[in-house]
Amino acid sequence: MTAEIISVGTELLLGNILNTNAQYLSRELAALGITVQRESTIGDNHDRLADFVNEAKQRCDLLVFTGGLGPTADDLTKETVAGCYGDMLAFDPEEWQKIVNFFTRTGRKTTPNNRKQAMVPAHGHKIINNHGTAPGAWFEQDGHCAVLMPGVPHEMKAMWEESVRPLLLARQNCTLHSITLRVLGGESDIEYRVRHLLENANPTAAIYCKTGECEIRITARAENDSSAEKMCRAYATKFYDLLGDAVYDEDVTGLEETLVHTLKEKGLTIATAESCTGGMIAQRLTNVSGASEVFGFGFVTYWEQAKAKMVGVEPAVIAKYNVVSAPVAAQMALGAAEAAGADIAVSVTGLAGPNGGDAVRPVGTVYLGAACGETVYVKKLFVSRPDRALVRARAAQMALELALRLAQGKVPADTQALAKSDRHDAAALTALDSTFLKG
Amino acid sequence: MTAEIISVGTELLLGNILNTNAQYLSRELAALGITVQRESTIGDNHDRLADFVNEAKQRCDLLVFTGGLGPTADDLTKETVAGCYGDMLAFDPEEWQKIVNFFTRTGRKTTPNNRKQAMVPAHGHKIINNHGTAPGAWFEQDGHCAVLMPGVPHEMKAMWEESVRPLLLARQNCTLHSITLRVLGGESDIEYRVRHLLENANPTAAIYCKTGECEIRITARAENDSSAEKMCRAYATKFYDLLGDAVYDEDVTGLEETLVHTLKEKGLTIATAESCTGGMIAQRLTNVSGASEVFGFGFVTYWEQAKAKMVGVEPAVIAKYNVVSAPVAAQMALGAAEAAGADIAVSVTGLAGPNGGDAVRPVGTVYLGAACGETVYVKKLFVSRPDRALVRARAAQMALELALRLAQGKVPADTQALAKSDRHDAAALTALDSTFLKG
Known part of the structure; x- marks a missing residue:
């Protein structure tokens, strides 16, 4: 037709x-x-x-x-x-x-x-x-x-x-069933890995790309609901086999929804400490109806004084390592968890541009922290296209991903860990800092 | 052509x-x-x-x-x-x-x-x-x-x-000049007031509507730049005559840009205390490059404990008037200004839904506070379509509008004032509360 x-x-x-x-x-x-x-x-x-x-x-x-x-x-x-x-x-x-x-x-x-x-x-x-x-x-x-x-x-x-x-x-004498997979990662990478699955008559599969993730919509046509559902599920399995836990959920509006549901299920709470994202993470979390069960405190710490006052970052640490650094991200996340009494806290400090930046920290450099229990995990993000909105959106997305992995009880990938007890330790902070500067 | x-x-x-x-x-x-x-x-x-x-x-x-x-x-x-x-x-x-x-x-x-x-x-x-x-x-x-x-x-x-x-x-042997007016207010109202200006061959004027505001784009064609600019300006004047200070700026990306520029010009700073908007106001402010000159502290106070701990709302006031009330909005704004040491602070507390609400406070009820110097102004917003995203977006837009009016040295329209010195005064808070409950 x-x-x-x-x-x-x-x-x-x-x-x-x-x-x-x-x-x-x-x-x-x-x-x-x-x-x-x-x-x-x-x-x-x-x-x-x-x-x-x-x-x-x-x-x-x-x-x-x-x-x-x-x-x-x-x-x-x-x-x-x-x-x-x-x-x-x-x-x-x-x-x-x-x-x-x-x-x-x-x-x-x-x-x-x-x-x-x-x-x-x-x-x-x-x-x-x-x-x-x-x-x-x-x-x-x-x-x-x-x-x-x-x-x-x-x-x-x-x-x-x-x-x-x-x-x-x-x-057409048929019925329809759809599953939408949500997949973390970049467009071209995901599309490349599943490309042979996207050319199918029934079920069909289509990929739609968003910032830091893609949506794969699988739709099966069959004579009745249960056959359509079975076909859909079988085809979805092929994607899971290829993409593993990059597929973070099905039929949700975004990462924040999965995070809020996971936290709720596990009985955990979350707090945020945001510098360059300026409230974007908190805003995404509170987009989800029922977010109040898991989220109570968000700190937008745009100034250095705010980082010190609201989430206890040491001014000396900022002075020594720069405000956009792994030690600051670590202290922000730990401080936010403590100030909020939350189980998990994520932090972001970075340069969204268009102004500022230097050879060591060009515009697009972002450090993220994710604290849980006795450990904080730090990750570095670099967005090469100097687009303020894109840097912020990518950073918020990555912060939500870090939080989801912690809520799932996993160690987030590509992070460096710092023990909470070392958060004021000069040698430990310097070691953390230098790991990222080498990379 | x-x-x-x-x-x-x-x-x-x-x-x-x-x-x-x-x-x-x-x-x-x-x-x-x-x-x-x-x-x-x-x-x-x-x-x-x-x-x-x-x-x-x-x-x-x-x-x-x-x-x-x-x-x-x-x-x-x-x-x-x-x-x-x-x-x-x-x-x-x-x-x-x-x-x-x-x-x-x-x-x-x-x-x-x-x-x-x-x-x-x-x-x-x-x-x-x-x-x-x-x-x-x-x-x-x-x-x-x-x-x-x-x-x-x-x-x-x-x-x-x-x-x-x-x-x-x-x-076509001509040149083009455009001005985009930004106008606060609802679509149908603005369009009705200027409708006769929208049917013109040269300059043309087109209206594009967004949440809580419209964009009017005026474009003139002429033989040279200066004529086109003059025609554009003359036509823009007709809109200013009809719309007054609902036209808040020209050629900006949104209210946050005008607010950041106005604060910068006046040497003022701003803080935010957000409940139902959950960081959306802070996020919009920090979308503007250079926001760090005027914005340092944002408080996302989603829980009652957060409202008490971060911006000093009295638990007894929440218990007496409800968390979605004029007294709470007033205390949030005053507390945020104080905690941040900011000249202006805006606050939002409301019911974005879809769940919750009752006859007195149905879903869509929002109270906003805007503190400046010795006074806090409180406004009530009601969004009748119970759409979580819309309630939040309208509330954030209105908070930015309140802040802009304060930055311009104006008393924001349709607000009730409370003296800062009365913020713990039971009679004054009850009077404030009842003004809104009557309306």
Whole structure:
């Protein structure tokens, strides 16, 4: 089955809105095994849209429209597409009543315009919108289909999930199951290691890259749920075999969610001491609903005085080793754990740029600490592209990774350990410092 | 002049990448007075692309392509478009040398594939890429033009700004000037107030909405820079007249940038005490390069103990008024200013949800404090859509706004004041609390 996605709206052509609908639908259609051959954005213009639809209809089996279902004169997707599919629109009293109820509930009055939204296909059928006033529509002619959904992203997604996807699955007589693996590491490395698994018809697997991690979405189509799930699971195993514990979780929104859940499971708490990330780690942790069960104290220690006062870093240690150094990261993490009474604490001190830095510590140099029990683990990160936002995002991501490994009871990779009892010991701190300066 | 934007790449049709290039180019072309009639995404397929180009060429004056300029067999935009415009490609030794140098510098070897990237139009002309290995291309036939740029967003934007936009301006014999106003407030309200200014041919004005604020971009075309600038400024004045000090700045990346600059100018410092925003305000402040001149201490006080220990909130005050209350917000801000030795401090305590809340304090209820000198100002925010991310983002935005008004020496709007000397006074705290509970 082949499809095209068509976004209707002059505001898109003016660049007023970023078109996220097209990406969402591309992924969803790919998961259904439907090949998307073209995506187009067309303005609110009857003739141009009609010309387009008449051509596109010949090129593929299914046209997926978003936008242009509103009440104004500009909104003309429904009537235009109806015409192209030999259909007409008819007034639907049930939809009209829903619109009237909605306006009454929100203390407003309908205008004659609003009746437009209650027009539905005479031969095709309407698609219920449970999250707005504009119903969707389905048209069909000689085996060619068109589905119309609203342009507002949350309405479109809900209609897709509640009605359109089930309809397409039913027509294909199959069901769908997906697993999304979350994988730590760089894009090109991960993609290279699993590349032969990404070219598969069923299950499909697609990789989406983010800062410091990738998402691998596996989707299987089968006759029933349990077969689809089994196929998905079997295919996921191939990724686990190749990637090991770089796969940190499934079906979560990010590393912070896995970390919060792991801490909760283990009955552990966490604290943060952030310099160059400036609150980004705490912010990510508290994005997770229920974070308050594991996180209580976050220290944003942007100044040296703050590092001393809030988390007990010795000014002499800063003076001797530099504020961006392994000994300072170690003392920050230990001090944060102590000040917060937390089981685990992570710290970040670095140069996000664009200004500052020298030959020993160029912009992009970051030291991270992760304290747990009697030990603190220190890691160095260097981001070669001098992009402030990227340095901060990479550092926050790595801090969450260090914390996750500690929460899992593992020693984090590529770190140097310092005993808590040595945290004021000059020889131990110098040894720690020099390990990183050599590297 | 009319144009179409064409993004080439099968990865876009699979939804692996969000197409941000199309929005960027839409805005830029609109600013040049060029009407974008259609945007399309086509896969890496020679015949489909050629068919498309032959049709699109007839529909408009200019085709703007991104993507498909890489070295692999999939990358076929250049040869396909050349064919459609009656042009050919020729090997360019200068481009080849640049590619060889780039590979040598990054410690790699070129492959025969890479020679593809050194092919440039024989009759049209190449466009220099200062940020990557793929040159762009310009083709022209019978007054119809096509411009080809790389798909990597930062390379595409740089090529647009450095070469393509100047070329289009030169052809139109004009120059361009833009001002971007930053305006505090909700989308529909701002748009309603300025709607008659948004339908103008030159200068153009477009509105882009974000959380708690909008961006209004004014662009003038004229024969020379100074005329364009004058026209822009005159048109901007109309917006200032309508919107007053809701316009908080021009040409900045966000409220945090204006706040950091204002604090720096006035020689003031700021501290933060965050509960439901969990570090988001500190994170936004430290996004700004040079934030360390004005911000040193951030307190993420997620637990009640943290509010007591880090910023001196009285446990009895929490017990009496609730942790989400005006008295707690007031004590947090005053305590943060004191603990940090800062001139200004902002605080946030609220219910971001999705769980928790009751009839008095439903999810979405947030109290903010802003301390300066001998006074703390308290404000209440209620976000009716129970969306955790939205509640947090709106709260952080409002906290930055309160801080900006204090830095400007103004009393922030819709706030209740409490004297610092009254911060432990039961009657004063109860009076403050009840003001908000009544509203």
